[in-house]
Amino acid sequence: MTVVLGVLLLTLLVITAIAIVRTKNLFVAVMLLGIFSLLIAANFFILDAADVALTEAAVGAGISTVLFLGALALTSEFERAPTPHRWLSLAVVTGATLVVLYATFDKPAFGDPGAPVHQHVAPWYLQKTPEFVGIPNVVTAVLGSFRGYDTLGEVFVVFTAGIGVRFLLSGRRRPTGGRAYDPTQKTSIGLRSHVIPLVVSRLLTPFILLFGLYVQFHGEYGPGGGFQAGALIAAAFILYALIEGEERCLEVLPQSALNALMVGGALLYGGVGVMGILLGADVLDYSMLAADPVSGQQLGIILIEAGVGMTVTGVLLSIFHAFAARDPT
């Protein structure tokens, strides 16, 4: 059954990808990209990667679609030029495909427990997580504790990208200037005049937020953690902004608060790392944070996951506002 479902999903992925590349309408391409993300998330789930599936569904199908649409609104919806050197490109790509396809025959068999990738540190992580960290979700343990350095680096990459987008897009603001929400204003901002999206989004937004917080704080016990929670909370606010208007969303969570979230999250993560040194252990070694090393690890993971969640929420929402505040040329 799983085999049939797997083959079906993979085939649909290829069909969607071809449709995305072939269509001249960029709006259609972006919508199909959302479907592509959802299909690949389902695939990740079949392949036992629940955490990854959750992240891809929230980020790929949710936030990425909104950002692409924001960029389309500021540029153009249609691809104008025909593809030049089409046959040459196709020939090059086909050649490369054949070479890589040939290489796949040398790959270890799918699902083989003896494959080299399963021999190195992975068994050690699986074996030692209950003893050292004492939480059920090994993915969170590896992400937060065993490979905390990597995650710290990723958080700073996300932070840098957020700063970069703000830097690129904050030069020219709307000429009207007045960004404050005026309740007497009759012109509709967002989709407030459409009843069905309004009602559905008002019903859904609190639950998306609640689910985001659950994913944040339950990440040690089930699929979840700061990255997923950050994306979900950002998605809830983006939905609010799309329906009620960007100004109202900025009233609820102003840009200064987003800046504080971005910087605060990265600093919290770094600070927990430095605390390790101050308490006489290594960087990002949380064992000394509490009397008992295992509780110390758990406390450390909760703190750094909170930092990750804050930074991801702040960055994604800042990026969204940077695109939304731009005046189309």
Add this chain to the structure above:
Amino acid sequence: MEFLGLYHYWVFVVLLMIGFYAVVAKLNLIKKLIGLSIFQSAVFLLYITMSKVSGGTAPIFSEQVSGVLYSNPLPQVLILTAIVVGISTTALGLGIVVRIKEEYGSIEEHEIQEIDRQ
């Protein structure tokens, strides 16, 4: 099972090359970024395919069951963070495209090159 394994790898290759084709052949900058997203997703698929162990389950312990085989958590960790980093870099790319549109009035590569040559 053998066929499913190879099929996973083949889909990875095909998706990778569809993304690659969009990046090299298309002139529209947003289409190139979409191609890059597909390319990136194909790499994610390869990693997650490698993390799967047959008969295994998601690497989350449960007290009720014991002696379960778990899939490899490490590639999952790498890809989980890569997805979020991916969207951040895509957003940065889109920001640059928006600025290009504002400066050049076009997001088609050949038109931008034409303006540059003048």
